Amino acid sequence: MANQTILLDYWPSMFGMRARVALREKGVDFEYREEDLTNKSPLLLQSNPIHKKIPVLIHNGKPVCESLNVIQYVDEAWSDKTPFFPADPYGRAHARFWADYVDKKFSDAQFKIWGKKGEEQEAGKKEFIEAIKNLESELGDKPYFGGDSFGYVDISLITFYSWFGAYEKFGNFSIEAETPKLIAWCKRCMEKESVSKSLPDSEKIVAYAAEFRKNNL
Numbered sequence: 005m006a007n008q009t010i011l012l013d014y015w016p017s018m019f020g021m022r023a024r025v026a027l028r029e030k031g032v033d034f035e036y037r038e039e040d041l042t043n044k045s046p047l048l049l050q051s052n053p054i055h056k057k058i059p060v061l062i063h064n065g066k067p068v069c070e071s072l073n074v075i076q077y078v079d080e081a082w083s084d085k086t087p088f089f090p091a092d093p094y095g096r097a098h099a100r101f102w103a104d105y106v107d108k109k110f111s112d113a114q115f116k117i118w119g120k121k122g123e124e125q126e127a128g129k130k131e132f133i134e135a136i137k138n139l140e141s142e143l144g145d146k147p148y149f150g151g152d153s154f155g156y157v158d159i160s161l162i163t164f165y166s167w168f169g170a171y172e173k174f175g176n177f178s179i180e181a182e183t184p185k186l187i188a189w190c191k192r193c194m195e196k197e198s199v200s201k202s203l204p205d206s207e208k209i210v211a212y213a214a215e216f217r218k219n220n221l
Contacts, residue, residue: 019071021163024202103160169206
C-alpha cells in the first residue's frame with residue numbers, strides 16, 4: 005500500500021496525458037485506469053465530486069484533481085527527481101503564467117477547430133494561430149520553455165501535439181508553416197520516453213475527432 009499511485013484517465017485527453025507524462029518523467033510506477041466518460045466509475049465520482057472529470061491522481065488513497073495541479077503535486081511528491089520548476093520564485097511564477105495561458109487561450113481555441121464548424125471554427129483557428137505564435141515567441145531559441153531542462157510548461161503544452169493532425173485536417177492549415185520552431189520543439193520533446201509513451205498515435209486522435217464530428221455536428 006505504501007506509495008500506491010493510481011491514475012484515472014481517458015486515452016485521448018490531452019489533460020490526462022499531462023499526468024502520464026509527469027509521472028513517467030519522474031519515473032513513478034502507477035496503475036492506469038481508463039474511464040468511460042459516458043458511465044463514470046464510482047471511484048471517479050467519489051474522488052472528484054466537484055468537477056467529475058479526469059484526470060484524477062490517487063496517491064496513497066488521497067485524490068488530486070485538475071491536470072496542472074496534478075503536475076505540481078507530482079513535482080513536489082517526488083522531489084528527489086529532476087524538478088519541473090526553476091529554483092527562483094520569478095521563474096516559477098513565469099512558468100505558471102504560461103501554463104495558465106495554455107489552458108485559457110490555447111485549449112478553448114483548439115476545441116473550436118475540431119469540435120465546431122463554420123464561423124465558430126474559423127474564429128477558433130484564428131485564435132489558435134495567434135496562441136501558437138505567442139507560445140513560439142516565448143520559446144524563442146531555447147531547447148525547452150524553461151531553458152535547458154524539460155519542465156512544467158513543456159508538460160502542459162506537449163500533450164496537445166497528439167491532436168495537431170486533427171487540427172490540420174479539420175482546420176485545413178499547416179501548423180509547421182505557422183510556427184516551425186514550435187514544431188521543432190514538439191519533435192524534441194517526443195524524443196523523451198516519458199512523452200512518446202504517453203501520447204497516443206495521431207491517426208487514432210484524427211479518427212476519434214472524425215467520429216465526434218459525425219455524431220455531434
